[in-house]
Amino acid sequence: MARRQGDDDGPDIGTVVTPSAEFPPLNPEELGTLRRIGDRWRADQPGELPVDPALGRHGVRPTPTRFGRLAPIAMFRPDEPGELVATPPANLPGSRLGRALSRLRRGVLGPPLTSSAVLYERMRKLVALPILSSDLLSSVAYGPEALLSVLVLAGGGALGLSLPLAAALVVLMIAVGISYRQTIPAYPHGAGSYIVAGDNLGAGAGLTAAAGLMLDYVLTVAVSVAAGVHAVTSALPSLMPFTVPLGLLVIAVLLAGNLRGVRTAGNIFVLPTYVFVVALLGLLLVGYLRAAGRGFAPVPPPAVPAAEGLGLLLVLRAFASGAVSMTGIEAVSNAIPAFRPREWRNARTTLSWMVATLVLLFAGLTLLIHLDGLAPTTGQTLLSQLARLTFPTGPWYGVIQAATALILLLAANTAFNDFPRLLFFMARAGHAPRRFLHLGDRLAFSNGLVALSATAALVFATFGGHTEQLIPLYAVGVFLAFTLSQAGMVVHWRRHRGAGWQRRLLINAVGATLSGLVLVTAAVAKFSQGAWVVVVAVPLLVLLFHRVHRHYQALNAALALRPPPVAPAETGPAEGQPGPAEGEELPQQVRHLVVVPMARLNRASLRALAYAVSLGQPTLAVHIAPEEKESDRFREQWQAWGDHVRLETIVSPYRAVIGPLAHYLEALHGTAPELVLTVIVPEVVLRRRWHGPLHSRTEQRLRRALRELPGVVVTSVPVHLAE
Structure with a gap:
């Protein structure tokens, strides 16, 4: 109920629109569900992280590089234990156009406010x-x-x-x-x-x-x-x-x-x-x-x-x-x-x-x-x-x-x-x-x-x-x-x-x-x-x-926290409960199959394959060939590499790549709905925009196509060009 005229013992902070409005808090029911999920959470985590997440809190702060054009911050400063605070801009982006646009923006709008x-x-x-x-x-x-x-x-x-x-x-x-x-x-x-x-x-x-x-x-x-x-x-x-x-x-x-x-x-x-x-x-x-x-x-x-x-x-x-x-x-x-x-x-x-x-x-x-x-x-x-x-x-x-x-x-x-x-x-x-x-x-x-x-x-x-x-x-x-x-x-x-x-x-x-x-x-x-x-x-x-x-409403229903199933995670989901591929929140309920699409054997594809195997999950490599001859040639190269990972080739006589691969992954997931298919795509990162038309950008089209498949997670391993 709205506050009435007489209820004016002090300024009401609720009347102030703050940036936190973008992040509404959980209600008591959601907090209770979150606690029940936490009680069932089991994940093997090492005792120490391989890096200092405080970014060397007591050392010299690193300076920003190319990302100054994305986020106008100088870097971070320690505020409280476990908390970093982004500092205001100290310098302008490196490119001449970036500096001009930044000066124009600041001249028109003024510096940002906390x-x-x-x-x-x-x-x-x-x-x-x-x-x-x-x-x-x-x-x-x-x-x-x-x-x-x-x-x-x-x-x-x-x-x-x-x-x-x-x-x-x-x-x-x-x-x-x-x-x-x-x-x-x-x-x-x-x-x-x-x-x-x-x-x-x-x-x-x-x-x-x-x-x-x-x-x-x-x-x-x-x-x-x-x-x-x-x-x-x-x-x-x-x-x-x-x-x-x-x-x-x-x-x-x-x-x-x-x-x-x-x-x-x-x-x-x-x-x-x-x-x-x-x-x-x-x-x-x-x-x-x-x-x-x-x-x-x-x-x-x-x-x-x-x-x-x-x-x-x-x-x-x-x-x-x-x-x-x-x-x-x-x-x-x-x-x-x-x-x-x-x-x-x-x-x-x-x-x-x-x-x-x-x-x-x-x-x-x-x-x-x-x-x-x-x-x-x-x-x-x-x-x-x-x-x-x-x-x-x-x-x-x-x-x-x-x-x-x-x-x-x-x-x-x-x-x-x-x-x-x-x-x-x-x-x-x-x-x-x-x-x-x-x-x-x-x-x-x-x-x-x-x-x-x-x-x-x-x-x-x-x-x-x-x-x-x-x-x-x-x-x-x-x-x-x-x-x-x-x-x-x-x-x-x-x-x-x-x-x-x-x-x-x-x-x-x-x-x-x-x-x-x-x-x-x-x-x-x-x-x-x-x-x-x-x-x-x-x-x-x-x-x-x-x-x-x-x-x-549909989004909130899909993202709402669900109580964990009663059955033990190791024996699969309880009857009537959604399977892991539908988004369970317990790590012990998620079973992986990592799939790496391979166009050719080069540095980008081998790097993606190495990343996939390093995750310690079952891994499958998939190659789309336009004809039997290319399929046989790729298998020979695969054998020369050592055949360290299971390879499946798909012959696409009409030379389509995205469609056959997407349908294959959909069928693969249909045979084992409890699996989460993690598709790792190698991606070449271009330094200059005008280089874009010189490449087919198949990996981007593949990512867009696979996003529509339920139970499929798509990630990329970037390879940066020197020029």
């Missing part, structure tokens, strides 16, 4: 506010315009409906904001829609919310970058032909900034958000002073011919379009573990600041646009029009446009913070690839960041960077997650009744109802405009998540 630094890579409120609110606050730059762009289809006279619709949206913002304020202390480990809906409504609802959130985050990046580039091209029309390259460049910069880690990303993105808020507050102040000079009399909007009739469907479409101003309101609840202690309290305070600022800016801009009689036009945003009208002279128009462009371009950073964290929680539950559990050099979820960037770049380029084509896809995924999260909280309060639970349930019920109404409205009203893509994509993503989870 795993323990994750406790300090968290945000205080003043840093978290701009990082997590950039998406929410930046949406006021295009949210009012999205609302008015639909109303203007009914003519200039319909623009007056913007005020009641804006009032309804303000009510929705406050209701959803208060709902999420309640969610945060109820789920202090991370209150994302995926977790809340899955915990209270079932796995299907959680995955549906996750699918909606993932689409939301991808579209957040695409829409924010598109709106930011549009703001730039509004001020500098000559850049219009470069819309797509500019947007892709911004996505790359955002990726690089976030790969540097949470704190560094915060330092990069803090200033633009605060500058934008201050610039808009200045715009509102001057704009309302100008309106007060004329007694707040609204200027009539321009005469715009009606393209559609004014009806309920158009009004609902306008409301749903304006609701995109709320995207990002859930960001704080998703990122609770990224806050400093007390995590949930700091997150809730930050959310309150965000919602209050959103309401002030959205309501203030919508009313000021109405008072100044502005209408959407092609080629220039409404905010640009308002800034030109408010500041006809001086540098302030440029300042506002620059601040707007920056916040819109950086608004995508909210998605960069939350999307990888969502994938982390999904991967931890087995609904996403486990690679998303990994923390990179800078303790950022590098794989999730790259996945978000690549997907958003594809969407942005596909739609040509046009905001108006992307927004119809936006609201459905956003409010699907809102609705499921708030409905989940209603169930949560009914289950965990406490002081004031009925009031809290009512608040979340109101949030769920209003969010659900917007969801249905957006799905119906914008279905033909592109919302059908999200309606189709969500169930497909949920199906994909289920398939991933099914795979991990």
Whole structure:
């Protein structure tokens, strides 16, 4: 059960995402099984190892060689008895290209951070506010315009409906904001829609919310970058032909900034958000002073011919379009573990600041646009029009446009913070690839960041960077997650009744109802405009998540520890127990047959054969010959060598090698399923990549083919070329 609001006696280390999440501990049942297996374990091990595993702990440490390009470490240092610690890089790889790439990587991302630094890579409120609110606050730059762009289809006279619709949206913002304020202390480990809906409504609802959130985050990046580039091209029309390259460049910069880690990303993105808020507050102040000079009399909007009739469907479409101003309101609840202690309290305070600022800016801009009689036009945003009208002279128009462009371009950073964290929680539950559990050099979820960037770049380029084509896809995924999260909280309060639970349930019920109404409205009203893509994509993503989870369930079942059989190992497996070839964990139950494929008698094959015989297990050599003549010649050479190992030759008149050998080994294993066939393959290791096409690489193809055979272990004995 999640920790409740009052349980705050100290910082909860469980709320911190650490690198150890990739290595979950064994549960008590698994530990008991492991002990029973250990009690039966018998293996003949010499008393002393032939080398010092401590790497000469009290001597001179060896220096790295070619493997510096694979693992950026200088070497190891002793830490505790039986434990070595990899040290940070001391020098660069040996090749010129390796040194250049290493310098570039370190220059862009910075030096790696230790795993323990994750406790300090968290945000205080003043840093978290701009990082997590950039998406929410930046949406006021295009949210009012999205609302008015639909109303203007009914003519200039319909623009007056913007005020009641804006009032309804303000009510929705406050209701959803208060709902999420309640969610945060109820789920202090991370209150994302995926977790809340899955915990209270079932796995299907959680995955549906996750699918909606993932689409939301991808579209957040695409829409924010598109709106930011549009703001730039509004001020500098000559850049219009470069819309797509500019947007892709911004996505790359955002990726690089976030790969540097949470704190560094915060330092990069803090200033633009605060500058934008201050610039808009200045715009509102001057704009309302100008309106007060004329007694707040609204200027009539321009005469715009009606393209559609004014009806309920158009009004609902306008409301749903304006609701995109709320995207990002859930960001704080998703990122609770990224806050400093007390995590949930700091997150809730930050959310309150965000919602209050959103309401002030959205309501203030919508009313000021109405008072100044502005209408959407092609080629220039409404905010640009308002800034030109408010500041006809001086540098302030440029300042506002620059601040707007920056916040819109950086608004995508909210998605960069939350999307990888969502994938982390999904991967931890087995609904996403486990690679998303990994923390990179800078303790950022590098794989999730790259996945978000690549997907958003594809969407942005596909739609040509046009905001108006992307927004119809936006609201459905956003409010699907809102609705499921708030409905989940209603169930949560009914289950965990406490002081004031009925009031809290009512608040979340109101949030769920209003969010659900917007969801249905957006799905119906914008279905033909592109919302059908999200309606189709969500169930497909949920199906994909289920398939991933099914795979991990099968994997876990196959790798789960099994109790040892009752029968003694020497007499074979007990009845009903799996044989050794199926993966028993006791060494005395494993019976070997070592097989060495021999193409020709040379240094590589003899070395593999010597290695096989040194293991002290029964050994068989196998030769594939294209004709009887070659088979006889190889046997003569084998006799000249001394016939120290049993040889079996297979004649392959159609000159195939891999297929006949794989089928032979499969048949061999079928005659004695209790045996483990250890196939030792000689492999020539090339020093240069371009030498690859000069060799057939039969050993690699053989390894790939034999991996599919159960009860067969494939290993290789490398022979390194001097050049």
